[in-house]
Amino acid sequence: MLWVGIDTHLKMHRIEIQNKDGNAMWRGQINNDSDGFIRLLDKIRIIERSNSDSISAIFMNPTGNFHMPIRSFLEANGYRVIMVDARVSGHIRMTQNLGKEKSDSADASVLASTGRLKPSILESGNHERHPLSGLTRLMESVGREITRITNFMKADLAAVFPEYPFYANIDTHTSIEILLRFPTPEAVLNARLEDIADVMSSASRKHFGKDDAMNLMELAQKSVGITDRNGIYACRISMNAARLRYEKEKIQEIVKKIESMSGNNSDIDHISAIRGMSVVSAAAIVSEIGDIGQFDSAVKLQSYGGKAPDLTGSGGKVTAVGVSRVRNSHLSNTAYESAVSLVKHRTPEFHDIFQREIKKGKKPTQAYIVVAKRLLYHIYSIMKNGKPYRERRPTGREGSVSGGTAS
Template sequence: MIYAGVDVAKADHVIGAVDERGSELCKPMGFKNGAAGFERCEAWLEGVAEEPGDVLVGMEATGHYWMALYAFLVSRGYAVAVIDPVQVRAVRRLRGLDRVKNDRIDAGLIAETLRIGQYDPTRLATDEVQSLRTLTRYQQSLKSELAEVKTQCTCLLDSYFPEFSGAFSDMFGAAGRAVLSKSPLPSQVARRRVDSLQRDISEAARGSRRVDGKAAELKALARASVGIRLGEGAAAMQVQSLVRQMDFLDGECGKVERRVRELLELVEPLVLTIPGVSYTTGAQIVAEIGDIGRFRNAPALVSYAGLSSSVNQSGKFDSGGGPITKHGSPYLRRALWLAANRARQYDPSLGAFYERKRAEGKCHRVAVTAVARKLCHIVFAVMRDGVPYDPARPGRDPSKHSVSGSQGAGSDRSGNEKS
């Protein structure tokens, strides 16, 4: 077998190859990230191996630049494995190349990592799963952007209208935004007529009785405000701009969320039967896992999520398990942790497991992480078996949430690989 490594970048890639003994077969070659470059890469591979089946190509999972080349090589019959950059760094240290880095050396290191690691070819997600992954990640970025905009607006209001935050239960809810969009500063609120201000607030709150008299209360706060007055015009313009951004981002989040729900119902709706898993976290979990068949068993999924405990053991010393590795998908890890924090409140056995960890002296964060590992096993079983979650299902220990035959698809109940 020949192992070829590709160091990918935005504009240019470099490919190198080693044989089964780790000897470099020929000089690494650079090529462009485009159709002509890909054809040149294929010609180079034909020069080092007679058939595509004689080569395993590897590339790092860095950014998105690998995907086009990956799709091209797979279409040409080559097996391609996407490698965790952490493992390439480990081989770099092993070879004493910590302070030596260039594209040609990196291509050789990726090939060597592939040779040592015995990787299986990677499979791209289906169209629906890839769409779900793209949209869930985009949804998360939209929410982060929305939170940043709200933080900026809060900082401004803390200086110019600090009393505003106490006027509404949610200062950036519909009623709060209705006020800020027209009169964001105390001097502007104080000049408005009570009936006009109240009408805006009531319409935004859809006639809720809870906002009755809110206009008079707000005007009183504005007249007594201790906010600064310097640069009011610029501050008012910025607050109004930020409110418009909030409205836009809310609208985009709503559109994305509706499409995400549709895709989740199409791809894997059964994850919603797991306590604590919402449409948002469920979609993120399914999108990042993709084909559950690529995981040998539930512990492999735990490892991919980066929720496995690190090990520090030497001789008679054993730390008893260190912090989680945080390898793998950070999106999956975050979604599982958020789902686990809710699951402990709604699933009695997971709640009991959480309380046991707390009684052992574990802090909230560590205890929820332990629940997230349990949740990984549940998700694996639901997606593998294609059945709704049922803690009372025969063969399942409700206290541990393990599933009989949890070695995964492709194994019999004794754990032996099927032929």
């Protein structure tokens, strides 16, 4: 029984091969290219022949996607590759008294010893996501960038034009077009009324017009904001408005692509049919879960989605100390956002759970987590049974429903 640990990097990979007793059979490094891959394969086969043994598993950390080419190569050559969570590697480092200081050779050694020191990982293997997660994660990233740019613009406007009428909805198309042309009170006052009215009318499809342009000019005239003497605020606001417009256009393209790729997925269809669940949210959840057969129960899915309690205990007594932080953050975030949407749409079962938790004295954030937990329970049943959601009223302990979920 032989184990291989690979600490992956952009230009090279650090390797260690261990036997069943944890003794190093070979240490070295290879380049992250075809010659390096072939060199590693030859070395593995030589060690297998000389020891009359075979490689049981190859372990690596999923770091920056540097692992993907070497993983694909090794799997294509018949070897089992297991991705090791960094938290698992950190725990093994502690058991081996390696401390917190990292080195490439020590990391490869830790990875190679994973199968020997944590044999349960051989049973669980890798969690495989749906390829669609590449797009849903990109959308999540673009969404964060939109929020960041919006906050920058709000901070600048708070300094130079706190009376700006679209401050609360600064990321709307109309607001973006206004700020591209007239980012400060000085820019508004130096423009012609007709030009401002034309921009507002065109951007809003004639919802806003000359009266709104006049109101904007009056607010600019009376503004208490600081004077933008050197034009820095005007430059920052207009450039961020251009960035915001670009990012919003990109996210719409991503949404269209996700929707087009989700058309033939029955799980996404069933989940998005729940009132308050969009196709994009359903696709994000399904793509992070992957094959539902990877989860033995709804509780395992809830735990993976970060909606299970973190437990601690001593002397046989176990106590819940909040929500577990060991989770798939993408699934956790989407489940939480979906829970908020379900409550806002007053979807009966989920709205009832939210109100029940609020009456218990829970904060809204805590109540939404409970709703998200119930949502993941239903999603497990929907994906496991291949049948659509059917409403059930909350009864008893959270996570259980009377009469099942799908029929």
